[in-house]
Amino acid sequence: MTLVTPRGMTRRHFMSHLSAAGAFAVPALCLSESLRANSPQLTKQHKSAIMLWMGGGPSTIDMWDLKPNAPTGGPFKPISTTGDVQICEHLPLMAKQMHHMSIVRSMSTREADHQRGRYFLHTGYVPNPNMTHPSYGSVIAHEMTPDGLEIPPFVSVGGASEGPGFLGMAYAPFVVDSNGQVRNLRMDVDERRLAQRMQLLDAMEKNFIGQNRGEVAVEHQKILGKTLSLLTSQQMDAFQVQSEPQDMREKYGENNFGRGCLMARRLVEQGVPFVEVDLGGWDNHQNVHATLRDQRLPVVDQAMSALIEDLEQRGLLESTAIVWLGEFGRTPRINGNAGRDHWARSWSVVVGGAGMKGGIAVGETNEDGTEVITDPYNSQDLMATICQALGISLTTTFTSKNGRPMKIANSGKVIKELFA
């Protein structure tokens, strides 16, 4: 394998060094569940979710809910798809996959600021100064990390996602570059010395933690254990997108988002329950249509359609939810710079996989796209829907650090049309 662990160290070999070192006790941080496990084959029963995050707020009126007859509908024409929906002419590859995916056209939210919208659409909660809520990835990692997973259960590719909130740093996203490179994996010492360093480190950590200095010190020790687990795991191969055959890489697109989506598939195969892949550049206050046609849409069309097709061919689409969204949509009005501004009142997201119904449009907007005219759905509803698809009980309740019970997905209601 190309992954550089300390001189090709294996987990079992490393553990033998720890116990052979003799002079010291085996460090506590090396005894986490995942390390003790002997690289078991993961069961294929697990489910996963992939979030395709369109940072900046994509113009969904130009992609998934076209208004060709409205004066502000923009120049794009709708085309038919393999599903019972029409989408933008510049998404021809997606048109062939739409029988797997559905469009929720009745999203209506209130947060039209990037930061607030990003938080809201990642957590189901509006920002609150007294509380930090866990994001999708942290919730799902908390609920359904499979036994034997040695790499982080929540991976964010090419973006920072949102954090674990009160679930703690152990459920924070593992953020990697979209080129598939995880930085600083090369450790140039042999196993014996690494074992020795770990033992020293463990002794010092415990000393400091013993002085009752609070959670930050304890969390750090947990992270050390996870890092060691990752560094010595064969499962890190899942990040190596470049080991995919050339034609597969070309199918997804030789760009960051394409590689990110390919990495997501590899991670899901390995058992990672939640992967977010970010594509920025959607804050199109100027020249929105040229930017979409020439830059954004070709990238999304290729990578997203390849991902769906690939998952399906590998039999993984049944167990993998896909959700495509940004923090909000964009104004149905076109501004003086041929752009569209922030718009949260009526916009679309795209979901599918993991048993959710494909090929339909859920909800409807009015003739110029300025209002949702069916029952509106909100961020927490979307989150509840993904949880439902993954089999996470919606009665799950967390206890925040201050003891307050917090219902999963902020008590959102499932988008029932997707489970009919």
Add this chain to the structure above:
Amino acid sequence: MPEYVDAGSSLFTMTLGKLSLFPHLRTQVGCMSHGQSLVRSSFATPALWGAMIVFGLTHVLGSSMAQAAPQTPATSNAATADQRVIAYINQHIRQGWQDFELKPSDEASDGEWLRRVFLDVIGRIPTAEETRKFTVDKASNKREELVDSLLYSDEYIEEYARNWTNIWTNILIGRTGGTQPRTMVDREGLQQYLRSSFLYNKPYDDLVVELVSAQGVNKPGEENYNGAVNFLLDNTDEDATPATAKVSKIFLGTQVQCTQCHNHPFNDWKQSAFWEMNAFFRQMRPLRTFDGRDIVSVELTDEDYPGENNDPSEAAIYYELRNGLLKIAFPKFIDGTTIDPQGYVERVNRRQELAKKIAASPQLSQTIVNRMWGHFFGYGFTKPVDDMGPHNRASHPELLDALAKDFADYGFDLKKLMKWYLLSEPYSLSSSRVAANTADDPTLGVKPMFSHFYMRQMTAEQLYESLLVATQADAAAGSYEEQEQRKTRWLQQFSVAFGTDENDEATTFNGTIPQTLMMWNGEMINQAIAGGNGSLLYQLAWDNKLSDQQKIEQLYWTALSRRPTRSELNVAQQVWRSHGGDTMAAMQDIYWAMLNTNEFILQH
């Protein structure tokens, strides 16, 4: 208890309300402080300071300068004033302990306190030498002397300015501002401006006025250069809506961004207020100079504004309500005061008018006092520090008000404010909790009561500078600009820009796995333990006068500002022996582990 708390206790036992019965005390000192600021202005203008920096500060900062500088502490009046403020800080904080039945932790040890102060004030850990010097010092006022030395002495002035320049660059334009392709922002320009401001301790209100009203060219060396423009140049898009949100948040502690589209859900902020604030920025115009497609420089100017109604004598803007109705707005400050609405710059420069109103607003000092408290104590009186108002009640509202008032009365002097905080009782407490204060844990969502020091992650910048101290290699070599560029490059690995017009970004330097991998295998840690020429490990390896134990101790003093415990020493000696005489390898393993401990990477 440190001595300063008890000094003049008869004066300090009075309540805050009674203090206002002694206005003469405040007025007297306040006058003096304003007099000082006049002296200062005539001595060195910001422009002159900018020039000094170009020519190398150390030469300019001769001893005559140090004597003339008004920053030298302290006539007895000033000292009394400091003691008065510190005393009421302690009193308010203690009242909180009493109300919530908390007991304070023990006082932090000298070494721990010293490390804390160095990290907070100049952004790095102390060297082993600095720690030894301080811990053996028997003087009863040594903590105050140390604080004065970090704040006011020539020895640390450059590091002080570097640290606060880093902090304020991040506040104003983030870690990614000016690093993206075809940006209008010149990061170095802003840093040069900030550095000169912190070198001569520019009063905070002046700093804010300059940042809000700045005109000129963004890039050092260009004609009409003014580095301060780079803050607003980062925020001019979308009719300056980002500028509206940033200025309100950073300087006034008011988060208005969501009111761009609707009334605020938690407080009185109406959508109209956002656009009335925004109207102050509409004369602002960035003028780019291109070379092909590349931006050479950008000038921030103000131009006559006709308004969206095309009537420059009464230039209005329009905004849209959620129900689609269009509304009209003119410049109106958050306190409800207005200005002449005409758009001609010659008659009314809207940004200058806004700057004046901000400088006169009590929210300016409340916000900075809160922000600085958050910097030194880990939590502000509100969380976040820049979201204040009735919807987000402060933990110590009276203390906040009193500090804000004194900060303004004493000439918006940031160093003075720092001194008050650094010498207060809560800052002196250990981060080790006791049974009677474990409930004081703001991560549980309760208001902070500061009964123990709140431990926190070092910032990426603090860690970078501290690793340089730990390495003692030539990593610090090169000009100031080269050093800063190297640091900026290193920091990039932790920064994620979201690519929005508001320049949002996130850091992955947050105590998670990527940071740990960096500390295990990254370039800086490898440098620290490589044993290269001149590095600490190199020096120790070749020092025949030191015993193995002394070498281990030296590693502890450098990285952790303390000597090892007996059991730590035992473990280290076992490692040492296991390497069978390979001193360098032994030290590498020990030092690697030491730099990776929570004790090293946390501010505690």
